[in-house]
Amino acid sequence: MLTNLRIFAMSHQIIPSVHINNLCCYKIRASLKRLKPYVLLGRNYSSLPGLIGNDIKSLHSVISPPIAKIRNIGIMAHIDAGKTTTTERILYYSGYTRSLGDVDDGDTVTDFMAQERERGITIQSAAVTFDWKGYRVNLIDTPGHVDFTLEVERCLRVLDGAVAVFDASAGVEAQTLTVWRQADKHKIPRICFLNKMDKTGASFKYAVESIREKLKAKPLLLQLPIGEAKTFKGLVDVVTKEKLLWNSNSNDGKDFERKPLLEVSDPELLKETTEARNALIEQVADLDDEFADLVLGEFSENFDLLPAEKLQNAIHRVTLAQTAVPVLCGSALKNKGVQPLLDAVTRYLPSPEERNYEFLERVSRLLLPFADQHIEISSLTAGNIALTVGLKHTATGDTLVSSKSSALAAARRAEREGEKKHRQNSEAERLLLAGVEIPEPVFFCTIEPPSVAKQPGMNGLEFFSGFSLLLAHTQTLKCGIIISEVPNIQFVYRHLDKPLGDLTANLVTVESGEARPIETSSLSESINEDAFEGLPRGIENGIHSAFILVPSTNYEISACVSRCVQKAMKKADKQVLEPLMNLEVTVARDYLSPVLGDLAQRRGNIQEIQTRQDNKVIIGFVPLAEIMGYSTALRTLTSGSATFALELSTYQAMNPQDQNTLLNRRSGLT
Ligand SMILES: Nc1nc2c(ncn2[C@@H]2O[C@H](COP(=O)(O)OP(=O)(O)OP(=O)(O)O)[C@@H](O)[C@H]2O)c(=O)[nH]1
Numbered sequence: 001m002l003t004n005l006r007i008f009a010m011s012h013q014i015i016p017s018v019h020i021n022n023l024c025c026y027k028i029r030a031s032l033k034r035l036k037p038y039v040l041l042g043r044n045y046s047s048l049p050g051l052i053g054n055d056i057k058s059l060h061s062v063i064s065p066p067i068a069k070i071r072n073i074g075i076m077a078h079i080d081a082g083k084t085t086t087t088e089r090i091l092y093y094s095g096y097t098r099s100l101g102d103v104d105d106g107d108t109v110t111d112f113m114a115q116e117r118e119r120g121i122t123i124q125s126a127a128v129t130f131d132w133k134g135y136r137v138n139l140i141d142t143p144g145h146v147d148f149t150l151e152v153e154r155c156l157r158v159l160d161g162a163v164a165v166f167d168a169s170a171g172v173e174a175q176t177l178t179v180w181r182q183a184d185k186h187k188i189p190r191i192c193f194l195n196k197m198d199k200t201g202a203s204f205k206y207a208v209e210s211i212r213e214k215l216k217a218k219p220l221l222l223q224l225p226i227g228e229a230k231t232f233k234g235l236v237d238v239v240t241k242e243k244l245l246w247n248s249n250s251n252d253g254k255d256f257e258r259k260p261l262l263e264v265s266d267p268e269l270l271k272e273t274t275e276a277r278n279a280l281i282e283q284v285a286d287l288d289d290e291f292a293d294l295v296l297g298e299f300s301e302n303f304d305l306l307p308a309e310k311l312q313n314a315i316h317r318v319t320l321a322q323t324a325v326p327v328l329c330g331s332a333l334k335n336k337g338v339q340p341l342l343d344a345v346t347r348y349l350p351s352p353e354e355r356n357y358e359f360l361e362r363v364s365r366l367l368l369p370f371a372d373q374h375i376e377i378s379s380l381t382a383g384n385i386a387l388t389v390g391l392k393h394t395a396t397g398d399t400l401v402s403s404k405s406s407a408l409a410a411a412r413r414a415e416r417e418g419e420k421k422h423r424q425n426s427e428a429e430r431l432l433l434a435g436v437e438i439p440e441p442v443f444f445c446t447i448e449p450p451s452v453a454k455q456p457g458m459n460g461l462e463f464f465s466g467f468s469l470l471l472a473h474t475q476t477l478k479c480g481i482i483i484s485e486v487p488n489i490q491f492v493y494r495h496l497d498k499p500l501g502d503l504t505a506n507l508v509t510v511e512s513g514e515a516r517p518i519e520t521s522s523l524s525e526s527i528n529e530d531a532f533e534g535l536p537r538g539i540e541n542g543i544h545s546a547f548i549l550v551p552s553t554n555y556e557i558s559a560c561v562s563r564c565v566q567k568a569m570k571k572a573d574k575q576v577l578e579p580l581m582n583l584e585v586t587v588a589r590d591y592l593s594p595v596l597g598d599l600a601q602r603r604g605n606i607q608e609i610q611t612r613q614d615n616k617v618i619i620g621f622v623p624l625a626e627i628m629g630y631s632t633a634l635r636t637l638t639s640g641s642a643t644f645a646l647e648l649s650t651y652q653a654m655n656p657q658d659q660n661t662l663l664n665r666r667s668g669l670t
Pocket residue numbers: 077078079080081082083084085086103104120121122123142143144145195196197198199330331332333334
């Protein structure tokens with residue numbers, strides 16, 4: 001039996017979680033003989049779903065729900081849209097917790113790292129499992145901060161669906177676009193939740209328009225808000241034509257009433273809802289042939305007679321096909337709209353069997369995640385997310401198989417499928433699980449512990465597979481967010497111990513098959529034998545480093561080659577290209593001038609200043625070299641009220657003056 005796991009590594013504890021998908025009823029059997037559930041209870045948790053005390057029988061129902069009843073979802077958004085707050089409400093209403101956690105009080109379940117609680121932001125993804133109306137939901141809360149884009153990417157790979165949370169007063173923001181594109185890449189069906197409907201400036205219409213315009217998505221309005229900002233008190237279910245009002249005496253939002261809209265009591269709202277429902281039916285019929293046939297046949301005369309269930313089934317198919325996105329609204333903080341969101345998750349997002357995965361794997365030890373707590377289990381049905389421990393050599397992006405022969409069989413099948421180029425959803429696509437796409441690195445440095453004693457603190461970095469990933473994470477480190485585990489960043493030059501001989505690098509051009517020397521560089525110190533083992537790599541590194549102006553290379557060979565290329569470039573007409581970043585800064589009107597002034601000093605090129613509710617959004621470009629430490633500067637300039645997002649745009653030619661300054665600085669002249 002060919003097996004296949006998706007590894008989802010959880011922080012630097014090196015606990016990869018495993019997402020097992022399968023169309024049929026295979027089971028994973030762990031080699032563990034003992035079945036010993038252990039749960040470390042911290043905050044006020046209810047018993048885990050289906051688990052009463054240490055009842056092992058009920059544990060089986062915990063770990064073996066039917067695949068059709070499983071939802072593996074992620075919550076994604078721009079920073080501060082309210083993902084963690086929404087997740088907290090979800091956990092509370094599902095009975096997973098008995099008290100409401102608050103980001104602002106630093107006691108949420110999913111933001112369990114000390115840094116997360118201190119800063120009130122999500123840094124690493126947390127997975128939790130709970131039940132909702134007979135469904136098993138595995139949920140991952142992902143970070144919204146631009147520095148942790150990679151963390152979002154590795155989560156998306158294991159999800160079958162996602163809830164995109166928006167701040168209803170801001171609509172689509174810079175980082176929303178990034179995570180939306182990532183979800184597009186992994187073909188993840190989505191639901192939009194317009195959160196913060198209670199906030200001053202909240203606008204349902206504005207947020208929906210921004211989804212249409214900026215995300216180029218087709219919003220399906222499944223709800224309408226009753227009131228906005230201060231007057232927000234509930235919502236209308238457009239599909240069933242019911243109003244949902246939250247009891248103002250209920251602090252936790254658990255109690256709400258669902259009533260049909262009536263002509264006598266709500267004539268205006270009923271009219272508005274009927275119009276919205278008719279528009280929704282037409283929109284879905286345009287996207288789903290089966291539903292179009294139904295609507296045009298039986299119900300063409302009167303859409304009111306169309307049963308809600310038929311419409312819901314069609315919305316599910318459209319969501320799965322990703323031709324449109326259901327839009328819901330609410331206020332997580334004020335405890336409104338979260339239960340209908342959960343209903344929508346189970347109703348519209350796909351189960352694992354509706355996605356195209358087929359294989360599973362034998363593993364030695366399995367754990368079910370409950371944020372920072374884990375329960376050990378012996379087996380797990382396909383379609384779940386679980387953790388496995390002790391895999392020393394695996395990293396994010398790896399695919400585990402049960403044996404070499406199954407891996408070879410998979411590779412052969414993938415190859416065969418690869419030849420059939422035009423087939424959609426090919427077997428190859430299903431066999432070769434998507435890797436993590438690492439953002440292009442923009443910083444280069446080497447990190448070393450200041451002493452051997454500090455080495456264990458850095459072990460977590462090993463888990464980031466590959467050099468470039470480490471570089472990508474350096475960006476995070478530079479921004480000063482995960483500092484406590486990692487020592488200071490320094491540029492490090494390596495020395496070789498055993499002298500062997502001198503090295504000379506010659507740079508030549510080859511014209512009509514004839515080599516003509518351009519430049520020569522010799523190394524004054526001697527190098528040793530070992531250095532020659534990595535000769536091709538060293539040469540490549542040297543040329544690379546000469547062009548991109550990194551401060552150091554790994555080996556003396558590289559240094560010599562680099563110097564040679566740099567000398568040749570000095571003689572030539574050279575043009576330095578520097579990384580240029582797309583920048584979007586959201587700032588309160590009062591702080592616009594100082595922020596613009598600061599950007600001018602940073603060689604910023606402002607393209608547009610938009611008005612978004614009470615805020616101004618500055619959109620433009622800025623050279624990466626000028627934006628170092630920007631988060632601290634911006635915080636100081638705006639008393640911490642502004643946010644910004646950065647993304648590599650392109651490499652642009654520097655003007656002669658800036659280029660001279662840079663080259664002089666690099667050669668130590670200034
Ligand atoms: N008015 C209002 N504020 C909210 C709502 N939901 C969340 N907030 C506030 O918005 C801020 C950010 O909330 P979080 O839940 O941490 O947002 P997040 O998206 O998880 O943030 P990151 O994980 O850092 O990206 C907090 O101060 C919340 O109290 C809401 O529905 N209404």
